[in-house]
Amino acid sequence: MADNPPIIYLNNAATTWPKPPEVLEAVRQSLALPVFGSGRTTGSQGEDYITLAREALSGLLAADPPEHVVFTQNATDSLNLLIQGFFAGKEAGCHVLTTELDHNSVLRPLYELERQRRIRLTVLPFENGSVRPDSIEAAITPDTRLMVTTQGSNVLGSVQDIPRIGEIVHDHGISFIVDGAQAAGHIPVNLRNLPVDAYVFTGHKGLFGIPGTGGFYLRDPESIAPVRYGGTGTDSFSLSHPREMPERFESGTHNYPGLAALAAGVNYIASTGVEAVAEKAERQTAFLIGELKREQNITIYNESPSLPIVSFNIRGMENDDVGFILARAYGIVARTGLHCAPLVHRAIDGGKGCVRLSLSWFTTDEECRLTAKAVKEIARNANSSFGSP
Numbered sequence: 001m002a003d004n005p006p007i008i009y010l011n012n013a014a015t016t017w018p019k020p021p022e023v024l025e026a027v028r029q030s031l032a033l034p035v036f037g038s039g040r041t042t043g044s045q046g047e048d049y050i051t052l053a054r055e056a057l058s059g060l061l062a063a064d065p066p067e068h069v070v071f072t073q074n075a076t077d078s079l080n081l082l083i084q085g086f087f088a089g090k091e092a093g094c095h096v097l098t099t100e101l102d103h104n105s106v107l108r109p110l111y112e113l114e115r116q117r118r119i120r121l122t123v124l125p126f127e128n129g130s131v132r133p134d135s136i137e138a139a140i141t142p143d144t145r146l147m148v149t150t151q152g153s154n155v156l157g158s159v160q161d162i163p164r165i166g167e168i169v170h171d172h173g174i175s176f177i178v179d180g181a182q183a184a185g186h187i188p189v190n191l192r193n194l195p196v197d198a199y200v201f202t203g204h205k206g207l208f209g210i211p212g213t214g215g216f217y218l219r220d221p222e223s224i225a226p227v228r229y230g231g232t233g234t235d236s237f238s239l240s241h242p243r244e245m246p247e248r249f250e251s252g253t254h255n256y257p258g259l260a261a262l263a264a265g266v267n268y269i270a271s272t273g274v275e276a277v278a279e280k281a282e283r284q285t286a287f288l289i290g291e292l293k294r295e296q297n298i299t300i301y302n303e304s305p306s307l308p309i310v311s312f313n314i315r316g317m318e319n320d321d322v323g324f325i326l327a328r329a330y331g332i333v334a335r336t337g338l339h340c341a342p343l344v345h346r347a348i349d350g351g352k353g354c355v356r357l358s359l360s361w362f363t364t365d366e367e368c369r370l371t372a373k374a375v376k377e378i379a380r381n382a383n384s385s386f387g388s389p
């Protein structure tokens with residue numbers, strides 16, 4: 001295995017790195033023997049990684065029954081399948097709610113349906129990192145059928161009150177799809193109690209799987225029509241796609257090395273404990289924010305995030321330049337720009353974008369200390385080059 005490069009990796013909200021050693025080993029093992037399972041082989045070697053991953057996810061998220069956990073390519077793929085499947089066969093023209101807090105993986109599928117005049121879309125503003133319950137109530141019309149929103153913001157690190165939002169929309173008979181891409185693995189999620197109809201996750205962020213994996217939990221399979229058909233290894237004489245879960249939404253050969261990795265990642269998180277992950281993240285994030293607040297020319301966009309995300313700008317500097325200096329002069333990998341959430345940026349920084357530091361369970365206190373020192377140094381130098389703000 002290659003030695004780790006001498007970097008401080010703080011771009012975990014994009015994809016987590018490093019992965020636990022168990023995840024790397026699971027990928028290796030999954031490819032060392034021929035795949036087993038799904039009616040596609042007479043072999044009995046190896047593990048049924050697909051079932052292992054389904055059961056691991058079902059356990060971590062309290063998503064019952066495990067067959068209602070569906071695997072896809074990523075969170076974006078899941079949102080497309082759910083949104084398109086929700087409207088398949090429905091009359092055009094109904095009303096849908098989403099928020100300015102959402103990622104393009106929610107916004108773009110919805111804007112496309114609006115462009116095709118299949119839906120009317122209302123995009124709700126947010127305040128303090130969350131959409132206000134009274135603004136949801138006020139936006140509901142008799143033909144509102146669906147709300148899609150994120151649980152955790154990938155820019156602000158805020159977590160929305162999903163129980164309250166779910167209660168409001170369900171009181172009006174509206175279906176509720178939640179994008180849990182930034183939340184799963186970072187904060188406890190219990191789908192037994194959460195009033196959501198579908199919950200989307202991605203494999204390669206807080207769950208420590210590898211890119212190209214993700215999925216969703218769907219409470220009522222009949223509420224979403226499949227929009228993809230093909231071989232499932234089951235009921236193969238029938239030319240109609242199976243209606244049973246999870247085959248209803250899964251066809252073609254699975255990404256089983258990816259699912260082996262996902263099972264290992266989820267088991268790693270489960271044995272570490274999501275509460276322990278959240279506690280460490282809260283402490284380190286609070287430290288970083290406390291340090292950055294000491295410099296007057298640093299604007300922090302959420303001073304009390306619930307996820308390990310710190311987004312900021314240094315007055316007098318472009319966010320790309322800050323990112324460049326962090327990477328080149330200090331070996332710190334952050335992310336700059338718009339983070340695929342254009343409406344958040346329109347609201348917080350006029351659409352210019354910002355620098356985002358995002359932590360994981362593997363981020364050390366020393367890395368946080370060095371990062372705080374580096375950002376403060378850059379801010380002080382900005383002050384001396386551009387004058388006080």
Ligand SMILES: Cc1ncc(COP(=O)(O)O)c(C=O)c1O
Pocket residue numbers: 013014073074075076077103105150152153154179181182201202203214340
């Ligand atoms: C809130 C949110 N939703 C969706 C996504 C898309 O995730 P994926 O890369 O799994 O499609 C991301 C990741 O960038 C995200 O932050």
